[in-house]
Amino acid sequence: MPVQSTNSASDLIRIGIVGGTGYTGAELLRILARHPRAAISVITSRSESGLSVAELFPHLRGHIDLRFTEPDSGALADCDLVFFATPNGTAMRSAPELLERGVRVIDLAADFRLRDPAVWEHWYGMPHHCPELLAEAVYGLPELNRAAVRTARLVANPGCYPTAVTLGFLPLLEARAIDPSWLVADAKSGASGAGRKVTTGLLMAEIGESFKAYSVTGHRHAPEIAQNLMQFSGVEVNLTFVPHLVPMIRGIEATLYARLADPAVDLERLYAERYAGEAFIDLMPGGHPDTRSVRGANLCRIAVARQGDTGVVVVQSVIDNLVKGAAGQAVQNMNLMFGLDESMGLESLALLP
Amino acid sequence: MPVQSTNSASDLIRIGIVGGTGYTGAELLRILARHPRAAISVITSRSESGLSVAELFPHLRGHIDLRFTEPDSGALADCDLVFFATPNGTAMRSAPELLERGVRVIDLAADFRLRDPAVWEHWYGMPHHCPELLAEAVYGLPELNRAAVRTARLVANPGCYPTAVTLGFLPLLEARAIDPSWLVADAKSGASGAGRKVTTGLLMAEIGESFKAYSVTGHRHAPEIAQNLMQFSGVEVNLTFVPHLVPMIRGIEATLYARLADPAVDLERLYAERYAGEAFIDLMPGGHPDTRSVRGANLCRIAVARQGDTGVVVVQSVIDNLVKGAAGQAVQNMNLMFGLDESMGLESLALLP
């Protein structure tokens, strides 16, 4: 089997990946293996050091010819860009030194997503290691912050639920078309959203053929979503957010509910104008987007609808949690940061059925 | 394999089933086969007439020794009770004559659920054949209408979504503890909820490993739910209801959202008092009920929670759509109508994992 063809070395972005043994790491490898400008120099894992990447992830056999190494700032410091696909609380320990040495950083975990360190510490249960970087970190949702991402040294890649919910509410809130005093986001995710953690609660025999809500009293993606919604609306927002676990592997669907401030607003037009030219947003007027239609693709499909004449708007927003909700969005950010075509390496169609 | 042991004939309720080739029919057979007082006399199916029940449903081999017959009011008229497990619009054609001849009727479809024939005709797309019976028909949700069910000749067995949503909101609305001006019910169902219809949209390769909303602009269970909520609250209710399809076979989970009228209300106590003594309601304070925990059981599990101090209440309500959402509830109604222990034949535990 052929290994990825290489461009001339000078064209390539030297990439390091910290913590590539989880699903977002694997997905990053899958995408970067086919990216024409990416050269993965080093991939680290404390637990799997020495193991061949292809042994852990058989779908990468013949495409990624690397072994996991011990985290080593030396090798990472020679990179142009380091992705952190680590548990929360890891990137904040290493990012300052890497930035210092001129390496750009994209953190796929939550370390740099919240502006307020006190809020972060409340939800993540640990002190923040470098709160001074929070102001500089750019929240990497290109549809919201494209210009800032282009020049960022440090990008906080959004959470999966926040991506789906924020993109769903964005046109409505920017246009002040809904009543912010109560918004409901009922979100559903496949099992890979919880990562490759070894816990009883993620066993096939526990969660197959079953459905449930979790974290009803509060989930840590809620403050991230609220921060987004308030940023672009400029108003106080009262959001109720409940996540659910779906017996499938990939995919998030968020159904969003709000009351229209102006019942006469042209919803289709509002969304069409806001997302005109966005390569990774697909609007489906009158549709019911299903998660399989974005499986493996860096795409958010959105449909917006009214239910009768009740003055209520219902938005459906679907993504692949590992792509537009994690690794794909990270590569989209990388493309922006390095002046590449934003779609480079992200052209794959969804795998359906 | 042993066939169901029989009691002395005089003790037994002679039962007819019209249209037993779908999933609710099969589930009715599964439950009645072990019911100590039920004797299935006749089961009809226009399409499968002549076929052995056990050939269509192999799990009934050795337990149900009947063949489907052509619908024949003669045989049905000799029954004490006839269940209609038919498409909408069938029971309304045969029920008047059966009632006339002293046979009691439980319709598992929607023909007698809505009080207002105009609303029924709007949502079901056909004229109602016997609107004069709508006033007499009892909506068979025992937790709401137990006394009326006991003496009913004609029971409208509730829809699956309406069962889960109504039982979830009931204590809050009866106590006027929530603001009825906007309620949200985000409901999710396994594929068996759509019945055994042969359509592309229910193929494994179409809906496996995927999740989506449907009927966002309006679903016909919405007016049924609204009718229930208004009945016991006595106030106008504005409900937004969106159903979703889960890649699993059995189970409904409904997540319900409302704003508390009195933020200080003791939610646990409210539910505990309302459902004290109910054999088929199980409250899980602080829990996240999963659909597998009611798989195959005639049970509604409910958990009620607050999300922070936002004044919003979140209710989770789970049922097996084929049991408490259809056939189990129908047998519960039968037990009440015939003066039996309400739990007779419904004692099975859920099948987990």
Next chain:
Amino acid sequence: MPVQSTNSASDLIRIGIVGGTGYTGAELLRILARHPRAAISVITSRSESGLSVAELFPHLRGHIDLRFTEPDSGALADCDLVFFATPNGTAMRSAPELLERGVRVIDLAADFRLRDPAVWEHWYGMPHHCPELLAEAVYGLPELNRAAVRTARLVANPGCYPTAVTLGFLPLLEARAIDPSWLVADAKSGASGAGRKVTTGLLMAEIGESFKAYSVTGHRHAPEIAQNLMQFSGVEVNLTFVPHLVPMIRGIEATLYARLADPAVDLERLYAERYAGEAFIDLMPGGHPDTRSVRGANLCRIAVARQGDTGVVVVQSVIDNLVKGAAGQAVQNMNLMFGLDESMGLESLALLP
């Protein structure tokens, strides 16, 4: 919710369960909770001591009102019967003392399944603690050893694969109708067959939507099957056995291949005669039994067929690995040991769909 009605205490079998936190333990509890003669006195778990059974297994809420306790031979010694639903190697440590004190024992693990301690030690990787009991232990496959089970003190409950494969080959081998020099058993199991072990390899995101073989070079159920086949055939058997993992929760299907010694043998008749009167074997001539048709039921469904005129016989054998392959068969053995109707508590129909 009502707790199991109790008979007069003197009628009841006092039961202890050691290690009830796995799936076979949970299934044993589900079945025994509805068994008219069973009274569960004690259930032990080293890891979950103090926890309410209903908290671990929500489907048992209202049906089992016990807490896990520390293993304690005192309480167990007061039982009439102790089930071991433990990892391999546990029962052999406690069984001798219990037997000594007059308690009967059914081990759902493998400790007493193999006659030859050397073979056991090879496959299970530890020395056997009480090889002197191996001769007395009765292999609890009632269709093979019914009489011996009735009088046994110590029953080795068969493995799940060995149950399906042995029952499938039994009539052919007893009748010397096939060539024993090469038999192939290609077996497939749902994820619950691996137990409730917390390993990456059992995560939903790892094994959902995927299929694979495992243990192709040798699985420890192979010597158990071979021992069975040789016992009743009296000849040397060369078996190739390969297990596979199916992306579902419950169910085993084994497809068995052999060459007919006498191509003219009447296969249907052979099976019908061998299994006449067996309550838990269902023959489906010309059929393709699916695992769902036995889900939750104590039943082995078998179909036997020829493929063209090649002289090859193909047997399909399906069970629910947790019922006829584990807990249901254990209760069937209990019924025999205590002189009860063999079917008591095992009358439930399969849950389909």
Next chain:
Amino acid sequence: MPVQSTNSASDLIRIGIVGGTGYTGAELLRILARHPRAAISVITSRSESGLSVAELFPHLRGHIDLRFTEPDSGALADCDLVFFATPNGTAMRSAPELLERGVRVIDLAADFRLRDPAVWEHWYGMPHHCPELLAEAVYGLPELNRAAVRTARLVANPGCYPTAVTLGFLPLLEARAIDPSWLVADAKSGASGAGRKVTTGLLMAEIGESFKAYSVTGHRHAPEIAQNLMQFSGVEVNLTFVPHLVPMIRGIEATLYARLADPAVDLERLYAERYAGEAFIDLMPGGHPDTRSVRGANLCRIAVARQGDTGVVVVQSVIDNLVKGAAGQAVQNMNLMFGLDESMGLESLALLP
């Protein structure tokens, strides 16, 4: 969303697809949409004529800007190549005229797979319309017939099961390393293998969470496999083939059993030598390839093993039935027929998890 960038028109292969509404058609579209040398000119469907492709298959939105048209030999005759993704019996009616007019043809159905029209007619239940073309048709398994494919006008794309089973047995039979007097192929497929047919037997609620064999008395892929095996071994082969249905969407796993003619043969080396240089075969010595590791990829993963010293070899062979088992292999054949790099457009990695 960007539509596929186009090359200069003269470089492109003008492609027609007949019957693109099934899963193999959709998969062909997914692959060709990203193929640098493919230009889809026309796609026909009698049932969906006029419908936009993207409406039927939402994952193709923005990538395929075509509507289904009525079958029309005029438009097809202007193509360089026509794929038939039709039910069996369709291609044989249109292929002769297209070939006449200089259009090359790849049939993804079975019309040209069997050499002997009598065998074809027996298994496919209809007379063959152009038996005179059977001798010319090249069986498009490149690993077996690469040279012939390069110059073919008419390619019979192999069946999904035959691809997995043939590639698994090929090195053993070519080397005469096994006893051909009895081979067993126990094969398992996801639901998409049965196509997008609307039948009860493919509903999620019928086949989810269940496993079964089918066609045990004979499946029409058996003569196709047998023809392959005899072609390259030159000896008579007695094959027992049983297919099974797995509750998943994509993937085939075939477990193959044979007795070694020479027990000392070096199996790993045999396979390594036979498949050296093959881009779409991946050998996994000592492994257990799972179907997910080839999901969406044009790849056959094979592991070969012995079970103890019984003289039996066990081969595991996995493919994605829609890719290497259908559309991917068809594009591989197209590449060969048009002198392109055999891997063009087929470089995607599997989607895992």
